[in-house]
Amino acid sequence: PYTTVQKRILAIDYLNQIMASAVSEDDAPDAVIEVTDILRNEHKLMDNEKDDFSVRSMEELISTFSSTSEMLTVLLVAVASISL
Incomplete structure (x- = not known):
């Protein structure tokens, strides 16, 4: 249990x-x-x-995930451009 x-x-x-x-x-x-x-x-x-x-709705979780995903994309683009 x-x-x-x-x-x-x-x-x-x-x-x-x-x-x-x-x-x-x-x-x-x-x-x-x-x-x-x-x-x-x-x-x-x-x-x-x-x-x-804290109480979170699925809408809030999706919004947070989307923001995090966008930040990671920007970070990856920055790292890739520096390495070139």
Whole structure:
């Protein structure tokens, strides 16, 4: 079970990732808000406290991946042009 892996192999006592899905793409923003509210409640955070977790949508992950890919492309072009 995951608890055994957490304790014996990873030496942690917390979940580091939870995956959830919305019924449709249109429901994704509401799902992010709902998950955030649930986690804030479970972590017993007050209204003025910052989240001690992050919730990301697939759209945000794709955007991050795209930006990273563009930066790597620029870096590779720079390295290739220097080596010529």
